[in-house]
Amino acid sequence: MSWPALYTQLVGANRHSTSLGKIWLSVLFIFRVMVLVVAAESVWGDEQSDFVCNTLQPGCENVCYDQFFPVSHIRLWCLQLVFVSTPTLLVAMYVAYRNHKDKKRLMQSSGRAGFLSNKGQEEEVEALKKRRLPIAGALWWTYACSLLFRLLFEGGFMYALYVVYDGFQMPRLVQCDQWPCPNLVDCFISRPTEKTIFTVFMATASSICMVLNMAELAYLVAKAVTRALCGQRERRASRDRTQSKTNQRSLVST
Amino acid sequence: MNWAFLEGLLSGVNKYSTAFGRIWLAIVFIFRLLVFLVACEKVWGDEQKDFDCNTRQPGCHNVCYDHYFPISYTRLWALQLIFVTCPSLLVTLHVSYRKDRERKHRLKHGEDCAPLYDDTGKKRGGLWWTYFFSLLFKMTVDAVFVFLLFYIYEATFFPPLVKCSQDPCPNVVDCYIARPTEKKLFTIFMVVTSFVCIFLTFCEVLYLCGKRFAECCRGGSQPMRGNSFMMTRTPLTEKPKVAYNGPALEKSKMVDSGNGEASAPAYSIAVS
Numbered sequence: 001m002s003w004p005a006l007y008t009q010l011v012g013a014n015r016h017s018t019s020l021g022k023i024w025l026s027v028l029f030i031f032r033v034m035v036l037v038v039a040a041e042s043v044w045g046d047e048q049s050d051f052v053c054n055t056l057q058p059g060c061e062n063v064c065y066d067q068f069f070p071v072s073h074i075r076l077w078c079l080q081l082v083f084v085s086t087p088t089l090l091v092a093m094y095v096a097y098r099n100h101k102d103k104k105r106l107m108q109s110s111g112r113a114g115f116l117s118n119k120g121q122e123e124e125v126e127a128l129k130k131r132r133l134p135i136a137g138a139l140w141w142t143y144a145c146s147l148l149f150r151l152l153f154e155g156g157f158m159y160a161l162y163v164v165y166d167g168f169q170m171p172r173l174v175q176c177d178q179w180p181c182p183n184l185v186d187c188f189i190s191r192p193t194e195k196t197i198f199t200v201f202m203a204t205a206s207s208i209c210m211v212l213n214m215a216e217l218a219y220l221v222a223k224a225v226t227r228a229l230c231g232q233r234e235r236r237a238s239r240d241r242t243q244s245k246t247n248q249r250s251l252v253s254t
Numbered sequence: 255m256n257w258a259f260l261e262g263l264l265s266g267v268n269k270y271s272t273a274f275g276r277i278w279l280a281i282v283f284i285f286r287l288l289v290f291l292v293a294c295e296k297v298w299g300d301e302q303k304d305f306d307c308n309t310r311q312p313g314c315h316n317v318c319y320d321h322y323f324p325i326s327y328t329r330l331w332a333l334q335l336i337f338v339t340c341p342s343l344l345v346t347l348h349v350s351y352r353k354d355r356e357r358k359h360r361l362k363h364g365e366d367c368a369p370l371y372d373d374t375g376k377k378r379g380g381l382w383w384t385y386f387f388s389l390l391f392k393m394t395v396d397a398v399f400v401f402l403l404f405y406i407y408e409a410t411f412f413p414p415l416v417k418c419s420q421d422p423c424p425n426v427v428d429c430y431i432a433r434p435t436e437k438k439l440f441t442i443f444m445v446v447t448s449f450v451c452i453f454l455t456f457c458e459v460l461y462l463c464g465k466r467f468a469e470c471c472r473g474g475s476q477p478m479r480g481n482s483f484m485m486t487r488t489p490l491t492e493k494p495k496v497a498y499n500g501p502a503l504e505k506s507k508m509v510d511s512g513n514g515e516a517s518a519p520a521y522s523i524a525v526s
Contacts, residue, residue, distance in 0.1 A: 004259065019351065026347075030260070030340060037256060039332045050302060054312040054422070172317055173422075186422065188313035190302065193324040 003033055013092035020216040031205045036077055040198045044074045050190030064176035064187045080157035087146035094142040147217045154210045168203055170195040267342040274458035285447045290331055297436050298328045304432030318418035318429050334399040341388035348384045393455045396448050412437045
């Protein structure tokens with residue numbers, strides 16, 4: 001399993017997304033995954049080997065590094081990207097379940113009718129796989145839930161990063177007095193400015209993704225409300241039409 | 255996920271570009287991305303390890319390196335290459351949106367109705383503006399990154415010796431940069447190719463505006479001769495696609511058999 005494999009999975013599910021969802025996928029893979037892989041990983045590559053403490057006490061550097069970096073930024077971001085991508089698979093699972101149900105129904109109806117040839121059946125099944133389901137009904141709820149989960153995960157991981165590292169800035173010097181360090185020891189982090197720049201960049205990209213998700217959720221809700229109102233109006237109009245028809249018939253008969 | 259993924263996405267953009275755009279893409283792939291991958295990353299590979307300071311003070315080396323290299327050149331160029339290639343994807347996105355609209359229109363009104371667009375890939379109307387803004391964005395990104403390079407490093411590219419007096423270094427400490435001449439050469443090369451790309455994009459903007467102006471004067475009734483030229487592919491632009499075949503590109507090629515050869519199957523699936 002690797003990033004390209006995840007991309008292939010998500011692209012398949014993306015067929016049933018809105019335009020905002022497609023933009024979100026592009027931002028995710030180009031500005032977050034790619035930047036993480038081609039740039040950020042090399043910045044954090046030497047984080048422990050170049051974490052230098054002003055002491056000769058064996059074990060002090062290890063202990064201080066562990067105190068200030070309980071989880072590396074890179075690992076946190078990888079986890080965040082994996083968690084944030086998985087709700088889309090909910091939609092893919094629902095679509096697969098719908099296709100399976102419809103395929104079963106198709107097989108049953110063709111079995112009863114008995115006149116559809118094998119080739120005709122295969123074409124219908126292929127058309128089923130290639131179709132694009134409208135975002136309505138149960139798919140709407142699945143999609144909305146996946147958006148909510150995405151927002152939760154994004155927010156959760158950003159908050160976790162902020163809390164664990166006390167902000168998005170990386171200091172040059174940290175002071176450590178964990179055992180076995182004698183007294184208070186100065187420890188110097190490698191490339192703090194570059195790390196701060198990339199942390200801010202990834203936090204910004206994460207915020208942009210959150211804004212896109214919120215906009216997509218608002219769009220879905222607005223679409224559902226408009227559909228409900230239009231449906232109500234149509235029902236009222238058809239009720240009025242049938243009412244007027246029965247009135248006319250009663251007038252004619254009298 | 256690596257540069258092959260980006261190349262896979264961009265190889266489909268050629269279909270909708272002008273001749274200048276294709277030359278630009280070839281220059282970006284061959285002279286910037288390829289050189290960056292095979293040379294720059296190796297030259298800068300040992301940058302912190304071989305940044306030697308004449309001191310035994312722990313932490314002084316880290317602090318001096320951070321002071322003189324707030325962000326590594328290779329990271330700056332990686333970001334520049336990612337940002338400069340993305341606007342082209344906007345154009346692909348717009349074309350996919352048009353194709354989707356056309357498909358929905360045909361579904362609604364039947365196969366024999368009048369199409370919404372004569373050719374979804376032709377730069378008319380909204381697509382012209384998307385292409386135009388993508389060119390402006392590319393020029394701006396390149397210019398901003400070149401400016402950042404000069405501003406951050408104060409145009410003193412790789413003196414062999416730098417003097418550092420940051421805390422905790424005692425007094426003034428001499429620090430030596432690894433491979434300064436080689437780094438200087440590659441920096442000059444990357445800056446020059448950035449300027450060439452800015453110039454090409456500027457020419458493309460003038461060409462696009464001139465063509466539009468000429469069409470407006472003529473009344474826009476006759477189709478341009480240049481259209482058939484736009485749809486052909488040059489050998490230069492095919493080379494990068496053949497040389498690099500990332501797993502994502504190959505996998506998606508299996509899935510998308512309907513589109514033309516020149517499209518980036520992975521991206522068109524993503525947006526369709």
